[in-house]
Amino acid sequence: MNPTAAFDGLECVDCGATVDAAESHQCPACGGALDPTYEYDAIDLDRERLASRPFDSQWRYAELLPFARESAVTTAEGATPLVDCPDLADELGVGRVLIKDEARNPTGSVTDRGASVAVTAALEDGATDVALPSTGNGGQAAAAYAARAGLEAHAYLPSRSGFTNKAMVNVHGGDMNVVGGRFDDAAAAFEEGLAEHDDWYSLRSFDTPYRHEGAKTLFYELAEQLEWAVPDAICYPTGTGTGLVGLAKATREFRELGLIDETPALYAAQASGCAPIVDALEDGRDEHEPVDHPDTICGELEVPDPTASARVLEAIRETDGGAVATDDPDILEAAVRVAQTTGLELIPSAGAAASGAWELAERGAFDGDETVVIVNTGSGNKEADVLRSHLMSQGV
Numbered sequence: 001m002n003p004t005a006a007f008d009g010l011e012c013v014d015c016g017a018t019v020d021a022a023e024s025h026q027c028p029a030c031g032g033a034l035d036p037t038y039e040y041d042a043i044d045l046d047r048e049r050l051a052s053r054p055f056d057s058q059w060r061y062a063e064l065l066p067f068a069r070e071s072a073v074t075t076a077e078g079a080t081p082l083v084d085c086p087d088l089a090d091e092l093g094v095g096r097v098l099i100k101d102e103a104r105n106p107t108g109s110v111t112d113r114g115a116s117v118a119v120t121a122a123l124e125d126g127a128t129d130v131a132l133p134s135t136g137n138g139g140q141a142a143a144a145y146a147a148r149a150g151l152e153a154h155a156y157l158p159s160r161s162g163f164t165n166k167a168m169v170n171v172h173g174g175d176m177n178v179v180g181g182r183f184d185d186a187a188a189a190f191e192e193g194l195a196e197h198d199d200w201y202s203l204r205s206f207d208t209p210y211r212h213e214g215a216k217t218l219f220y221e222l223a224e225q226l227e228w229a230v231p232d233a234i235c236y237p238t239g240t241g242t243g244l245v246g247l248a249k250a251t252r253e254f255r256e257l258g259l260i261d262e263t264p265a266l267y268a269a270q271a272s273g274c275a276p277i278v279d280a281l282e283d284g285r286d287e288h289e290p291v292d293h294p295d296t297i298c299g300e301l302e303v304p305d306p307t308a309s310a311r312v313l314e315a316i317r318e319t320d321g322g323a324v325a326t327d328d329p330d331i332l333e334a335a336v337r338v339a340q341t342t343g344l345e346l347i348p349s350a351g352a353a354a355s356g357a358w359e360l361a362e363r364g365a366f367d368g369d370e371t372v373v374i375v376n377t378g379s380g381n382k383e384a385d386v387l388r389s390h391l392m393s394q395g396v
């Protein structure tokens with residue numbers, strides 16, 4: 001292991017047991033999920049020190065990651081632009097709308113951040129093979145970073161995943177398992193594979209403590225890009241919830257380090273056809289209930305049984321945020337509208353964050369001077385066919 005100075009090991013999110021990071025990915029006491037912990041007092045990071053570093057990759061925040069930059073498996077992910085969209089601000093009736101454009105990552109999605117950290121962990125652990133189920137982008141990212149690290153990647157994607165995701169797993173030399181059906185079917189096939197291979201290292205969201213850890217860096221960048229003015233609201237397309245869990249932790253850490261005082265309200269954006277987080281929040285529950293018949297065009301959002309829902313709901317509640325679901329036609333319309341007014345290319349799932357922001361505005365969630373950030377979790381041209389077919393359905 002080549003840990004960073006302040007990295008303290010892993011802690012169980014259910015029972016609080018501390019675990020040696022080199023030993024396990026699951027709590028030996030209760031089987032719960034683990035989360036990296038740090039000695040924040042030992043981290044010497046201030047605004048000036050950060051400003052003196054090139055804005056070149058997420059590893060510029062290595063003090064707040066488990067592994068040193070020198071040992072990172074990285075292709076300079078992160079350091080993505082934050083693009084001002086004044087026309088959208090006018091439409092929403094808020095002060096500023098900015099799009100954090102994760103499409104600019106090496107494999108075209110936000111999942112590169114977590115894949116970089118988690119594959120680094122796998123390599124440090126001496127793994128030869130990594131494996132995961134994925135809605136699509138995560139599988140592509142894992143295959144890319146495994147290729148760079150010289151590891152074998154076993155990706156399980158549902159047949160409905162986008163062509164680009166499946167093709168690029170192959171192109172990176174990964175073992176591509178296309179599973180008939182939807183995400184839960186892919187997850188079941190992955191579990192069978194994992195049970196048959198005790199040398200596979202799981203990269204499934206929240207099995208590994210390191211994918212949501214990588215997701216933290218998006219918020220660090222936002223704070224710096226806004227010159228330390230914390231946005232009022234962040235709309236994040238939410239499937240498994242790694243993004244929101246990472247963002248909430250990042251806000252706690254920057255407050256702990258004295259870098260910020262305020263917390264942004266975190267909003268989960270989902271599709272009406274699969275909105276377990278929205279349903280749980282509306283019903284006042286601490287966990288989701290699985291969606292029986294998930295059905296949305298947004299593949300990344302079609303996660304009917306998000307195992308870490310309690311942590312996602314906690315992230316929303318502790319930041320005074322919310323959750324919003326919109327219909328597929330509205331989601332696609334929002335993605336097209338953003339493309340036509342800002343020039344940016346949203347992946348259909350990120351259209352849910354845009355249409356969710358519109359929905360929140362209509363409900364009166366904003367009062368006129370807010371700064372709202374919409375996270376574009378992936379590149380629109382990964383699913384250009386879906387966006388184009390929406391236009392054709394409109395007779396264009």
Ligand SMILES: [Zn+2]
Pocket residue numbers: 012013014015016017027028029030031032
């Ligand atoms: Zn435990």
